[in-house]
Amino acid sequence: MEIELIISFVLLGSVVGFLAGLLGIGGGLVMVPVLTSLFVWQGFPLESVVHLALGTSMASIIVTSISSMRAHHKKGGVLWSVVKLIAPGIVVGAFIATFIAAKLSAVFLATFFACFLVYASAQMFLNKKPKPSRSLPGAGGLFAAGSVIGSISALVSIGGGTLTVPFLSWHNVDVKKAIGTSAAIGLPISVAGTIGYLVNGWGVDIAGDYIFGYINLQAVILISIMSFLMAPVGAHVAHKLPVPILKKVFAVLLLGLAIKMISSVI
Known part of the structure; x- marks a missing residue:
């Protein structure tokens, strides 16, 4: 089973990286349901497979977050003043x-x-x-918003873009700046979430190699490497394919993954 698992993690990382570059979506939406199925197949305790998938996915997002953050920073797309105020809430919430x-x-x-x-x-x-309708809140409001975004992101193991971009856009932040700032916010989410899943799963008996807390280190390494390599490929292809149509196809795929996620544990 070892070689099949390695191939599965490599393929998953390749798909996640390609989709991240192509559609700008977080890998957690794909990783968690697929990892859950893989961990069930691997024979891990059923009551721990989703937790293990969430923690492993969160750890795998760290490398992607760093790469994405650097790319947007080079283009001047990150509002660091917002990141500094919202990050503490993000870390606490996650x-x-x-x-x-x-x-x-x-x-x-x-x-x-x-x-x-x-x-x-x-x-x-x-x-x-969302239609832009107001200015950004102050430090207290951004801390509260960060806490909510961080909490939900850690519960579903995403970098936060699905929540952060609409929030910033709603507060009259240019969409490109919103995406860049969201990319930077993804790093504290993934780091805080990874530490949390590591701590909370440390005393849980999950027999298996490369398992640390609720994190499968083998999966993290393989997925991260392939995701890092494939993201530029996806970004290159994005300029040649009709992305709006692809997004609709991917939206249908997400529904299929939702059904797969439920069927894996019930």
């Missing part, structure tokens, strides 16, 4: 959410994630964007 996730059942987490996939799918299919 870290605390991992403690909540550790107490929830695999079935509940799978259902919650599936519902989020449906939301993300609808948002992508309809391409609905």
Whole structure:
């Protein structure tokens, strides 16, 4: 089974990286349902497979977040003044959410994630964007918003773009700046979430090689390497294909992944 798993992680990382470059979507939306199925196939305890998938996905996002953040920073697309104010709330929310996730059942987490996939799918299919209507809140408001974004992001193991970009756009931030700032915010989310899943899963008995807390290190390394290599390929192809149509196709795929996620644990 070892060679099949290695191939599966390599293929998953390749797909995640390609989609990130092509559509600008976070890898967690794809990684979590696929990893859940792989971990069930691998024979891990059913009550821990979703937690393990969330933690592994969150750790895998770190490398992608750094790469994306640097790319947007070079183009002047990151509002660092916003990042500095929202990041503390992001870290607190993401870290605390991992403690909540550790107490929830695999079935509940799978259902919650599936519902989020449906939301993300609808948002992508309809391409609905909030109408800018106000200015950004102050330090307290950004801390509160960061806490909510960080919490939900850690519970569904995403870099936060699905939530951060609409939030910033709603507050009259240019969409390119919103995407760049969201990319920078993805790093504290992934780091805080990874530490949280590592801590919360440390005392859990999950027999297997390369398992540290709720993180499968083998999967993280292979997925991260391939994702890093394939993201530029996806970005290159994005200039040659009709991305709006691809987004609608991917939205339908997300619905299929939601069904797969539920069926894996029930």
